[in-house]
Amino acid sequence: MKIDVRHVADLAKLKLTEDELVAMEKDLEMILAHIERLAGVQVEGVEPTFGSREPEALRLQGDDPRPGCSRASMLELAPSSKDGYYVVPARESEGRE
Amino acid sequence: MELWELGAWDITKKVKAKEISAQEVLEAHLSRISEVDPAVCAFLSVLEAEARIAASRVDAKIAKGEDPGILAGVPCAVKDNLNIKGTACTCGSKMLENYISPYTATAIARMSEQGAIITGKTNLDEFAMGSSTERSAFVATRNPWDVDRVPGGSSGGSAAAVAAGMSAVALGSDTGGSIRQPAAFTGIVGMKPTYGRVSRYGLVAFASSLDQIGPFARDVRDAALFMEAIAGFDPADSTSAERPAVPWSKRLDRPVKGLRAGVPKELLGFGVSEGVKSAFENVLSQMADLGVIIEETSLPSLAYALDVYYVIAPAEASSNLARFDGVRYGLSKRGKGYLDMYRETRAEGFGPEVRRRIMLGTFVLSADQYDAYYLRAAKIRTLIRRDFERAFQTYDVLLSPTTPTVAFKLGDESGDPMTRYLADVMTVSANLAGIPALSVPCGFAEPAGEGTSGRELPCGLQIMGKPFDEETVLTVGYAVESFAREEMEEKSALMRRNLILAKECEPVD
Numbered sequence: 001m002k003i004d005v006r007h008v009a010d011l012a013k014l015k016l017t018e019d020e021l022v023a024m025e026k027d028l029e030m031i032l033a034h035i036e037r038l039a040g041v042q043v044e045g046v047e048p049t050f051g052s053r054e055p056e057a058l059r060l061q062g063d064d065p066r067p068g069c070s071r072a073s074m075l076e077l078a079p080s081s082k083d084g085y086y087v088v089p090a091r092e093s094e095g096r097e
Numbered sequence: 098m099e100l101w102e103l104g105a106w107d108i109t110k111k112v113k114a115k116e117i118s119a120q121e122v123l124e125a126h127l128s129r130i131s132e133v134d135p136a137v138c139a140f141l142s143v144l145e146a147e148a149r150i151a152a153s154r155v156d157a158k159i160a161k162g163e164d165p166g167i168l169a170g171v172p173c174a175v176k177d178n179l180n181i182k183g184t185a186c187t188c189g190s191k192m193l194e195n196y197i198s199p200y201t202a203t204a205i206a207r208m209s210e211q212g213a214i215i216t217g218k219t220n221l222d223e224f225a226m227g228s229s230t231e232r233s234a235f236v237a238t239r240n241p242w243d244v245d246r247v248p249g250g251s252s253g254g255s256a257a258a259v260a261a262g263m264s265a266v267a268l269g270s271d272t273g274g275s276i277r278q279p280a281a282f283t284g285i286v287g288m289k290p291t292y293g294r295v296s297r298y299g300l301v302a303f304a305s306s307l308d309q310i311g312p313f314a315r316d317v318r319d320a321a322l323f324m325e326a327i328a329g330f331d332p333a334d335s336t337s338a339e340r341p342a343v344p345w346s347k348r349l350d351r352p353v354k355g356l357r358a359g360v361p362k363e364l365l366g367f368g369v370s371e372g373v374k375s376a377f378e379n380v381l382s383q384m385a386d387l388g389v390i391i392e393e394t395s396l397p398s399l400a401y402a403l404d405v406y407y408v409i410a411p412a413e414a415s416s417n418l419a420r421f422d423g424v425r426y427g428l429s430k431r432g433k434g435y436l437d438m439y440r441e442t443r444a445e446g447f448g449p450e451v452r453r454r455i456m457l458g459t460f461v462l463s464a465d466q467y468d469a470y471y472l473r474a475a476k477i478r479t480l481i482r483r484d485f486e487r488a489f490q491t492y493d494v495l496l497s498p499t500t501p502t503v504a505f506k507l508g509d510e511s512g513d514p515m516t517r518y519l520a521d522v523m524t525v526s527a528n529l530a531g532i533p534a535l536s537v538p539c540g541f542a543e544p545a546g547e548g549t550s551g552r553e554l555p556c557g558l559q560i561m562g563k564p565f566d567e568e569t570v571l572t573v574g575y576a577v578e579s580f581a582r583e584e585m586e587e588k589s590a591l592m593r594r595n596l597i598l599a600k601e602c603e604p605v606d
Contacts, residue, residue, distance in 0.1 A: 003460060012415060012459040013422075014452055015440035027453055027514050028460065034515045035404045035470070041477050048475030049482055051306045052292035052531030053336050061332055073199045079429035086424050089435045 003028050100125035102593070105171040105265045105319040106346070109212070112159065112170035119155040119170030123148055123214055126172040130216070130263045136244055136599035138236045139258040141177050142185055143217040148172070151214045158212075166212030168326050173208060174264035176255050177218035178225055179310070180299040181205050188301050189223045189233035189251075192427045192446030202299020203334070204268060204310045204327040211326040216264055219254025223448045224418065225275055225303045227251050228520035229505075232450045236602065237507060240283060242554055242592055244599045246504040249279030249520075252313070256283045259313045262593045266323050267313040272303045273406050274499075274524025276311045277536035281499035281557025284538045284589060286320045286574065287313050289524075291565045292531035293338035295324075296331030304413035305336075307406075307528040315589075317537060317575040321345035324567065340565060348568055349575040354388030356573065359492035363399040367522045369501045372542025373556045377498045380539040380558050383580045389573075394492065396484035399526050401477050406525035407518055408461050408474035414451075415458025421446060453514065478529050485530045489563045494573050497523050499536040499557035503544050527561050534561040537574040540581050541588070555585075 005025045009016050016024060051058075071084065080087040100122050103111070111117045127145060134140055158165040175181065178188045180198035187193045209215065222232035230238040230253025238253045240246040241261040248257040252269030256279035259267045269276040271289035280287025288311045295310045302308060312323035328342035360381070365374070385391050423429035423442030430441035447455065461470035488495060500523060527534035537560065541553035558577055562570035578585075 005456070008456050008460050008463065011463060012455050013419075013436070013439040013443055014447070014455065015437075015444040016452075024453065024456055028457060030513045031407065031457060031515050031518075035408060038401060038404050038408070038473055038477060039469070041398075041401060041473070041480070043473060043476040043480070046476040046479050048472055049478040050475055051336070052528075053338070057293075057338070058335050060335065069199045074425070077196065077199065077426035079423065079426075079431075088424055089431055089433065089438055091435065 003032070101129040101262045103265065104315055105168065105322055108171050108265055109167065109169045112155065113165065115159060119152040119214060120149070122170050123152040123172055123216070126216060126263060133261055133596045133599070134263060135601040136239065136596060137241055137257050137261050137263070138238050138602045139219050139254040139261065139263060140174065140217045141187060141189070141220050141235060141254070144184060144215060147184070148214050148216050151209065155212045155214070166210060166326075167322060168208055169212035171213050171265050172216045173213045174216055174219045174255055174258040174267040175205065176221055176252050176267070176269045178221060178270060178301040179205055179268060180301070181215065185218065186301065187235070188225070189221045189235065190446065190448065190451070191234045192421050194234070194428070196427055200299065203296035203331045205299065207329070208268070208323070208326045213326065219252070219258055219267065221254055222251035223451050224301070224414070225251040225270055225272055226414070226450050226454055228274070228278055228517065230254060230279070231507060232448060234448055239507070239602055240504045241596055242284065242504065243552065244602065246506050246554070247282070249282035249500075249504060251275040253279045255313050256280055256285060256287065259283070259315060260285050260589075261596055265314070266319055268310060268327075269313055270300055270303075270308055270310050271528065272307045273410060273528050274521045276313065277499050277524050277534060277557065277559060278520060280313060280536040281555070282504040284555030284585065285313055285315050286317050286535070286537050286578070287311065288320050288324065288535045289527060289533065290324065290328065290567060291338070291533045293336050294328050294340070294533070294565065294567070296334040296337050298331055298333040302417040304410040305417060306413060307410060309528075317571055317578050318346050318349060320535070321349060321571050338565070343568060345568060345571050349572055351572045353384070353573055353576045355390065356493045356569070357390045357392070357491060358384065358573070359392055359394035359488055359495045361396045361399055361488070361495055361497060362393050363396055364497040364523055366400070367501055367519065369498055370503070370542065370545040372545060373498045373500070373502060376540035376542050376556050377558065380577060380580060381496070384577065387576060391496075394488055396488055398477060398480040398484045402481055402526040402529060403518065403522050405474045405477045405481065405529060406521065407457070407515070408470050409478065409529070411454040411458035412462050412471050413458070415455045415462065418447075418451070418455055481526055482530045485532060493562070493569050495561040497559045499523055499559040503542050503554035503556055505544070523559055532561055532564055533567045533570050534559055535570050535574045537578050538581060538585050539577060540584075
């Protein structure tokens with residue numbers, strides 16, 4: 001299995017050096033070589049399991065207010081904030097993607 | 098006997114009877130931590146001031162005649178991926194090195210209400226991804242039985258703290274074996290409850306459909322008592338089950354005669370070492386003597402469990418860890434634009450194993466690969482669940498060794514990541530099926546391939562049960578631990594005494 005690690009790193013928003021990309025490609029190929037075995041399992045007509053509880057057992061919380069974290073305590077954790085908002089670098093400075 | 102040698106059951110009994118105070122118990126444990134943790138490196142932070150306040154509160158309650166709770170005065174260490182308001186929660190990662198939790202996990206709040214004293218936060222493989230606790234960004238925790246070996250992982254700090262007598266009990270999380278495998282490697286008890294039994298609110302997510310919080314203890318009764326404190330419905334976790342905790346610790350001496358136990362032959366096909374196999378077979382024969390009906394059985398899909406796990410867990414991890422973007426909390430590297438901020442923050446904040454799993458997860462979820470990998474693995478997960486359902490129509494519990502080998506040496510890694518992942522081969526299927534599973538000490542074995550050093554290390558028996566049938570799992574565990582109790586107590590006491598002589602460990606490069 002050939003993997004386009006550069007593309008995957010881009011999707012994962014991970015900046016990897018050329019050396020790291022080479023090592024990562026090798027690692028992923030070794031892992032996928034084991035996982036390839038799954039291709040031989042007969043799964044026709046089998047429904048997938050995405051969670052560990054039956055979907056009908058899950059429920060949403062009631063729309064009842066209860067104490068939680070304050071806006072101020074959340075913003076205190078932020079690397080940068082101003083006037084009650086998070087501050088991030090501007091899109092304009094990104095150049096063309 | 099020193100106060101730090103007492104288990105949770107005895108501590109609460111003595112504290113409630115005013116034979117000893119919670120403060121005395123705490124001080125004994127804090128001294129023990131400063132004495133041996135330099136050699137074990139189980140703790141990332143020790144919460145001395147907070148613990149002293151909590152212990153004095155327990156003593157005050159008792160003085161006033163109020164109920165101090167079922168864990169009154171019990172020192173408890175907590176894996177550093179569980180949030181405690183106002184304290185650090187690093188997840189063993191540079192990404193969260195300076196993060197302070199703004200809220201408290203439900204399991205933590207519940208054990209505190211029951212009088213447990215939180216003594217500190219323990220080391221883990223970064224974001225709970227690993228089986229050795231060497232993948233912490235800060236330090237590699239050592240196995241108290243041999244400080245040149247790993248304690249297992251990812252909850253290795255919690256396991257080592259309990260094994261070394263630095264904490265009576267500890268809290269861990271188990272996504273693919275991260276409680277059971279270190280419990281086996283350090284000769285203690287570790288339990289992964291049924292998915293939904295213990296609220297995950299406040300646990301930093303790794304793979305949300307697999308993660309469960311659970312206890313470490315030096316015996317089954319202490320683990321059961323701890324479970325009573327943390328289990329139960331929580332509206333803050335949408336996957337929490339509406340089932341109350343059970344007084345498990347009082348129901349352990351039910352006879353096991355006539356119970357049916359299956360041994361899935363697929364789990365013994367994964368390179369189980371001779372020593373571990375012989376300890377396992379020895380326990381089986383002693384269980385048979387007690388009247389447990391033991392049969393070999395087959396769950397064919399278990400042969401694929403590890404592969405399924407290494408598709409599903411990284412997929413969920415890559416999605417969960419997308420939140421670390423340098424905007425809201427944690428590390429932030431500001432580049433020239435916001436895409437650079439994401440990429441640089443994540444490259445600098447995540448270590449090699451976390452990056453590898455994010456990449457693997459991103460790959461199996463990508464549009465071209467989703468059907469071939471993620472969807473296919475999710476379907477095979479259904480087959481695994483069905484195999485368990487079928488087996489539990491015949492058997493009350495399923496048994497296997499917890500790990501194929503005893504604890505391996507620090508830095509003992511091959512080039513193929515999948516070889517390392519084999520440490521989880523016995524344990525991942527319980528997470529995929531969402532069932533409860535317990536590891537109890539079941540004897541000692543020599544490490545394979547190291548000649549006849551005469552050095553013996555502990556190994557564990559894994560007991561898996563029906564969903565929400567922790568009671569039977571714990572009952573069987575309670576019977577099993579009695580087989581080797583004397584040998585275990587004698588060797589553990591010697592190990593703990595010798596730890597004082599061990600050399601200090603060094604931080605990770």
